[in-house]
Amino acid sequence: MDKLKRIELKNVDVTQGFWENRQKINRDVTIYAVRDRFEDTGRFKAFNFSYTPENGEPMPHYFWDSDIAKWLESAAYIIEKSPNAELQEKIEDIIDKIEEHQDKNGYFNIYHTVVEPDNRFKNRDHHELYCLGHLIEAAVAYYNATGKDRFINILDKYIDHVIKVFVIEKSSAFKTPGHEEIELALYRLYEVRPDEKYVKLAEFFLNERGKKENGLGDWDRDCYNQSHAEVRDQHVAMGHCVRANYLYSGMADEARNFGDEKMLEACRDLFDDMAEKKMYISGGIGSSHHGEAFTIPYDLPNDTAYAETCASIALAMFANRMKDIDIDSKYADMVERQIYNGIISGVSLDGKSFFYENPLEINLDDHVRHTSVKAGDRLPITQRLEVFGCSCCPPNVTRIIANIGEYIYSYDDERIFVHQYMGSSASFDGSCINVETHYPVDGKVKINVANAKNKRLLLRIPAWCESFEISAGYKMFKGYAEIEIASDIFEVELTMEMLPVLVAANPHVRADAGAAAVMMGPVLYCAEKVDNDFDLWDARISKNAKFTFEYSDVFNANILSCEASLTDETSVKALYMPLRDVKQKSASLKLIPYFAFANRGESDMRVWFKTL
Amino acid sequence: MDKLKRIELKNVDVTQGFWENRQKINRDVTIYAVRDRFEDTGRFKAFNFSYTPENGEPMPHYFWDSDIAKWLESAAYIIEKSPNAELQEKIEDIIDKIEEHQDKNGYFNIYHTVVEPDNRFKNRDHHELYCLGHLIEAAVAYYNATGKDRFINILDKYIDHVIKVFVIEKSSAFKTPGHEEIELALYRLYEVRPDEKYVKLAEFFLNERGKKENGLGDWDRDCYNQSHAEVRDQHVAMGHCVRANYLYSGMADEARNFGDEKMLEACRDLFDDMAEKKMYISGGIGSSHHGEAFTIPYDLPNDTAYAETCASIALAMFANRMKDIDIDSKYADMVERQIYNGIISGVSLDGKSFFYENPLEINLDDHVRHTSVKAGDRLPITQRLEVFGCSCCPPNVTRIIANIGEYIYSYDDERIFVHQYMGSSASFDGSCINVETHYPVDGKVKINVANAKNKRLLLRIPAWCESFEISAGYKMFKGYAEIEIASDIFEVELTMEMLPVLVAANPHVRADAGAAAVMMGPVLYCAEKVDNDFDLWDARISKNAKFTFEYSDVFNANILSCEASLTDETSVKALYMPLRDVKQKSASLKLIPYFAFANRGESDMRVWFKTL
Numbered sequence A, B: 001m002d003k004l005k006r007i008e009l010k011n012v013d014v015t016q017g018f019w020e021n022r023q024k025i026n027r028d029v030t031i032y033a034v035r036d037r038f039e040d041t042g043r044f045k046a047f048n049f050s051y052t053p054e055n056g057e058p059m060p061h062y063f064w065d066s067d068i069a070k071w072l073e074s075a076a077y078i079i080e081k082s083p084n085a086e087l088q089e090k091i092e093d094i095i096d097k098i099e100e101h102q103d104k105n106g107y108f109n110i111y112h113t114v115v116e117p118d119n120r121f122k123n124r125d126h127h128e129l130y131c132l133g134h135l136i137e138a139a140v141a142y143y144n145a146t147g148k149d150r151f152i153n154i155l156d157k158y159i160d161h162v163i164k165v166f167v168i169e170k171s172s173a174f175k176t177p178g179h180e181e182i183e184l185a186l187y188r189l190y191e192v193r194p195d196e197k198y199v200k201l202a203e204f205f206l207n208e209r210g211k212k213e214n215g216l217g218d219w220d221r222d223c224y225n226q227s228h229a230e231v232r233d234q235h236v237a238m239g240h241c242v243r244a245n246y247l248y249s250g251m252a253d254e255a256r257n258f259g260d261e262k263m264l265e266a267c268r269d270l271f272d273d274m275a276e277k278k279m280y281i282s283g284g285i286g287s288s289h290h291g292e293a294f295t296i297p298y299d300l301p302n303d304t305a306y307a308e309t310c311a312s313i314a315l316a317m318f319a320n321r322m323k324d325i326d327i328d329s330k331y332a333d334m335v336e337r338q339i340y341n342g343i344i345s346g347v348s349l350d351g352k353s354f355f356y357e358n359p360l361e362i363n364l365d366d367h368v369r370h371t372s373v374k375a376g377d378r379l380p381i382t383q384r385l386e387v388f389g390c391s392c393c394p395p396n397v398t399r400i401i402a403n404i405g406e407y408i409y410s411y412d413d414e415r416i417f418v419h420q421y422m423g424s425s426a427s428f429d430g431s432c433i434n435v436e437t438h439y440p441v442d443g444k445v446k447i448n449v450a451n452a453k454n455k456r457l458l459l460r461i462p463a464w465c466e467s468f469e470i471s472a473g474y475k476m477f478k479g480y481a482e483i484e485i486a487s488d489i490f491e492v493e494l495t496m497e498m499l500p501v502l503v504a505a506n507p508h509v510r511a512d513a514g515a516a517a518v519m520m521g522p523v524l525y526c527a528e529k530v531d532n533d534f535d536l537w538d539a540r541i542s543k544n545a546k547f548t549f550e551y552s553d554v555f556n557a558n559i560l561s562c563e564a565s566l567t568d569e570t571s572v573k574a575l576y577m578p579l580r581d582v583k584q585k586s587a588s589l590k591l592i593p594y595f596a597f598a599n600r601g602e603s604d605m606r607v608w609f610k611t612l
Helices: A017-040 A064-081 A085-101 A128-146 A150-168 A182-192 A196-208 A219-224 A241-258 A261-277 A309-325 A329-342 A393-402 B017-040 B064-081 B085-101 B128-146 B150-168 B182-192 B196-208 B219-224 B241-258 B261-277 B309-325 B329-342 B393-402
Strands: A012-016 A409-411 A415-418 A423-428 A431-437 A444-450 A456-460 A468-470 A475-477 A480-484 A489-496 A500-505 A515-520 A523-528 A547-552 A557-567 A576-578 A584-593 A609-611 B012-016 B409-411 B415-418 B423-428 B431-437 B444-450 B456-460 B468-470 B475-477 B480-484 B489-496 B500-505 B515-520 B523-528 B547-552 B557-567 B576-578 B584-593 B609-611
Touching: A012 A017, A017 A064, A017 A393, A017 A423, A064 A085, A064 A128, A064 A393, A085 A128, A085 A150, A128 A150, A128 A182, A150 A182, A150 A196, A182 A196, A182 A241, A196 A241, A241 A261, A241 A309, A261 A309, A261 A329, A309 A329, A309 A393, A329 A456, A329 A523, A409 A423, A415 A431, A415 A444, A444 A456, A456 A489, A468 A480, A515 A547, A515 A557, A523 A557, B012 B017, B017 B064, B017 B393, B017 B423, B064 B085, B064 B128, B064 B393, B085 B128, B085 B150, B128 B150, B128 B182, B150 B182, B150 B196, B182 B196, B182 B241, B196 B241, B241 B261, B241 B309, B261 B309, B261 B329, B309 B329, B309 B393, B329 B456, B329 B523, B409 B423, B415 B431, B444 B456, B456 B489, B468 B480, B515 B547, B515 B557, B523 B557
Parallel strands: A415 A456, B415 B456
Antiparallel strands: A012 A423, A409 A415, A423 A431, A431 A444, A444 A489, A456 A480, A468 A489, A475 A480, A500 A515, A500 B576, A515 A523, A515 A609, A523 A584, A547 A557, A557 A584, A576 B500, B012 B423, B409 B415, B423 B431, B431 B444, B444 B489, B456 B480, B468 B489, B475 B480, B500 B515, B515 B523, B515 B609, B523 B584, B547 B557, B557 B584
């Protein structure tokens, strides 16, 4: 098993281009926007434990702790790179409150203290362990940012309590978390505080999961939270997508830690099942709002797509782990697909509002009263909101953008991998690497490596890239161009041809049959009615369409245009008529990055176009 | 206003070809199959009025009366053409029971006598007037078949009671029927017993409908049963499709009777709204199961199509009235579209089982558990059933097939119209007409008219027909070829070129964008997986596809084949890949008449194919 090490956030700076811009918005706008909405909705106040049924305060939800935990984690990443007293103070304030309201036995959960104190660890869907997992991730980020271990110490006490209840006394009403997360969090904690008890608890939850004696006997319910089979026997992605990918991330950590080949095999199969059969071209997974879940292979309707922002984030997290233990460029390709499409479509360009669901098609008519064909189904909303009742996605986007540096590089004693092309610099083991690029605006990447002579530099060649040049000799290794680092100050240029291209789906994807989408490099494109004053469903693109493109400051990306074929409506004489009598005319079709849809008011939107 | 007269059933015989075969199955199989299932389910027994909550009999539904009424009407049409003691006895038996259990005041309704006797005319949705309407249609058919007026006399007493309650005393809890039907039935009764009180009652219900003071103030609910506006102000088809078209039929009768041009204008607009914006290519209307209703224009999804069999029948009834008062071939074209597609798809080839809904696409995968994208919506069933809980469609199909002769001809003093091409003979006003044809297997029609010299013969040239020849001189008149009848024994041949043709939908029909269906003459075609061992969603048809066809005894129609283009799966390397790398291969695509789908077990089925 491979065991590449990632370069940790503290040693990576995003310095230029697309992600520098995104991190700035995240740091200057989004972190405060999420905070303010969480203040408005009582999520921060809930940490006062002052709720009573009588006093008019909003009743804490049983997973509010996790919303704030992700915000804390995001804020910690931000202060790690850019010290900020205001954010730091807020973090400290919340940690104080957690400390203050922690039970003597270590337990901490707002809902199960102020609302249902008698039902601790009695309801598997009440997310106590999930909330703990997110608090652990926040505590680790806080530790990395500040060097202070007090948040970890608080949670260490809670973890001891969990070990007592679940492992020793077995007094809980369920064996394993209903919503996975704690497994990967325990492994994350183990990285900064290598106490074996954390690994043992993660392993316990992983190994107990799906054991017949722990199952509910309800196949749907068991699939929903991945309890239908023991984890090493899971080879098909099922159920709630976020739960699934948090679990798979923990499984990858477990595989790495123990060199567990059977677990790795399960992870590989689960990854491939998603990547090859159950993923939108945007990277979105979970095509159904029923259970926020995977359905059957190739079932990827565009208009009702659930494709939760958190699910894309979770899959990026899983893929980012896999890239280091099973070297293959497909994993970093997956991260790339998510970060340029399905994840950042979840946040508006101004950084203030969010999508929980990310449809690949919006037709406003469908939202009209009396379009009752859809009334029994559920269409995603058409404009981002500042906060949701279940507001898991906003602080999740915030934390992954703040932490994006950890997705760029990894290394071992002999090799340095560049997985993502972002203007950045990093240091590790006495070496330094610096990347200059406008990617994904163009495919030129200049890489400078210092003090790594005789190691090898491995540059991912993305699956979308059909032609590239490298200013040094290389050979291909599992999707990476492998280059000998010939000097102490080594410079190399990678030039990937990046042109708009029509992309087809596997023919089994019925929703996309006879259609194509447009990508340019890793960026998926869409057309919005606001730019195209005609019926987007009527527009067809020729297989041989020529595209033009130009950079747009508004989108921080290229915008494209091509010729589309429309029905000449003057030739349409009836609802149904001979095809040969229907005349066509042409129009210019403007395409913007999919991640930027719904930033200019409500509009019809389309990704897949019928081809001619 | 035009006022053509139809040739009544007693004077028309269907003698040959497609409809002779369909009537035989209807007469020999279907009428008994429906009877037997209605016996099994207690619908006939309900006429004993023996139900009590304690005795274990099934509780009569409040519209069971109408199910049996339509069966009686069907049986009456059948015995009118083919005397049959068994059927006649059953009819007489039910009439006896109606007479026996009729209230002294004339009221008759099973449910509101044995279940809720205190709530007569209190619930607008309890279909009492709808049931009465169907009983009236049955009584008229019985009178025409037997010359006996006892059934009419029974109902006449009930009608007097309705007049008393609704018109004179106004003591009912609602003003107009929740489910229209009685209006057209009263006009039908008026034809055989021209008592003005029937017309006045029909007019009362029509005129009161949609008056603001009678509305419920609930826009959705009012639209649902066409009470959102006064009938002469209705120009857009809304709400429950069967209710709507029964109402429109009554409106057409009213327009004819009073020469009411404003009413005719409303009827025209309603017809055009359906025909131009809200109808499947099969003729199906009501794309949504929510309210079994129209939605917005062009909203015609194929897989979730509701397209109730009864709605197609109701629209055929409306169109058949319109053809006589607003001469234009589009009305008989509509009848034709319905009778060869959306209506007879509702009954199996063996005549024993039925569809309530008529989807234009079946993908069996969608019916698999965990295809949860559809779980919130509702897919039509994939195989016909012998009876339904709400079993309105089976006896409705039975009655229209038995009565199809009334759709063929109409006439006035100077003209004879042939609207539908069916092997048949008819007599009227001392003249005779005889039609020989294998239509719709081919487009040759031989017509013989006796004793009509100096009148004109008008032959509908269907909208689908782009080329035809007539063995006599003609000029076109509103879609009909108008021919002088030059001799006492006048013979003319019409030869319509009938070839398979690709048909496109208006580009606003998003579900069919970039796709085409295949029709041959009036018959819509579909492909079933059972004939085509490949993914039907992947198959594309060239715009220039060549079709071959041959007659099939199994389907009593032509079957077609053409070349289709499929993805060469060996060229598919990933879930998403450049379109230019996807190779195509060809396969033979077999097409059967849409009306015959789902007769050979469960199968994927498709009407619309993407074009190349």
